[in-house]
């Protein structure tokens with residue numbers, strides 16, 4: 001087989017055979033196909049697409065390019081959850097805790113944040129003592145004892161995707177439905193779960209900016225799941241504003257704790273309970289409840305202490321410190337600035353990605369993978385889209401950790417505050433309401 005012929009086939013719009021796709025992925029992984037030929041094929045895929053069979057084969061081959069988790073030790077249906085990312089996305093600990101209260105077993109492999117969407121690893125790492133790097137050999141014991149385990153993703157999961165993603169990033173070939181869908185699904189399949197609930201975010205703070213684009217990607221991932229024997233449900237959620245009340249690591253974990261005490265922001269509660277309900281359903285633990293009743297039962301458990309009990313169990317099992325006052329953190333957020341409305345009206349729109357970048361500028365995220373995060377940094381969102389504001393009202397608050405060098409750097413804080421303010425559009429008219437959960441596909 002010859003890579004040039006494969007490139008030409010796709011360049012002329014022909015579907016690739018399973019053997020051609022396997023040859024490509026193997027050659028990418030063992031580096032026998034040089035980057036320029038891999039990039040040429042990626043561009044041909046961007047331009048001419050892939051059918052469902054090709055997408056599924058590409059996904060399975062990438063999943064098989066490295067280690068594949070065997071979760072048979074769980075002895076029950078395992079359900080994974082994945083989010084395409086966003087600002088203030090603290091849903092993972094919530095859905096793990098709620099679904100665990102129904103007896104759902106979860107092995108959650110998760111990533112560090114890069115760019116403006118915070119990583120779940122960093123959020124959990126903000127809890128003092130919490131060990132996020134759990135050796136695989138300890139998964140069975142932890143799942144048996146606590147029903148769940150969360151760990152930083154192993155580097156060997158879908159290495160072909162890692163190589164291809166790095167190439168896509170520098171060759172203008174990231175945005176492509178088959179490439180995005182197969183990239184995400186390859187890591188999920190290698191993770192080993194039987195069923196997957198995808199949180200496909202949409203809007204200014206999401207990877208996919210429009211509902212239509214999000215729906216197409218969700219559809220593609222559901223089809224890949226169907227063809228590879230996994231059950232997949234996609235929940236399309238709003239990211240045209242940050243999720244909940246805070247972004248930043250300590251701030252978000254504190255928000256998780258407050259939500260589990262029954263004081264959650266309505267959007268966080270809506271997204272968490274919908275995703276948890278579908279995890280419970282896919283795991284076969286829904287006991288004949290309708291989707292509506294199941295979501296309502298998830299809401300009850302979120303506020304009556306049952307989900308909190310599971311969360312505390314998880315935190316303690318992995319060494320995290322918690323006392324009567326709540327979680328003990330590795331950093332302390334200090335409020336450094338109140339961003340105020342320059343005029344009266346309604347918050348009409350929010351450039352959510354801009355707020356994400358501002359949070360990174362405060363220290364809450366990484367620009368390069370070796371950057372050190374300030375776990376105490378972040379933003380508190382006081383006004384959301386549609387909120388009425390009067391001139392001078394606080395729209396949001398900026399935080400840095402108590403040891404941050406930005407504490408004495410007023411100039412930088414003011415320039416971040418200015419950028420934050422420019423992310424908000426205030427208007428005399430109220431925007432149309434967008435629900436936090438926009439659609440559920442594949443249920």
Ligand code: URA
Nearest residue numbers: 179180181183184207
């Ligand atoms: N996230 C991924 O993991 N892969 C993509 O291609 C896009 C987003």
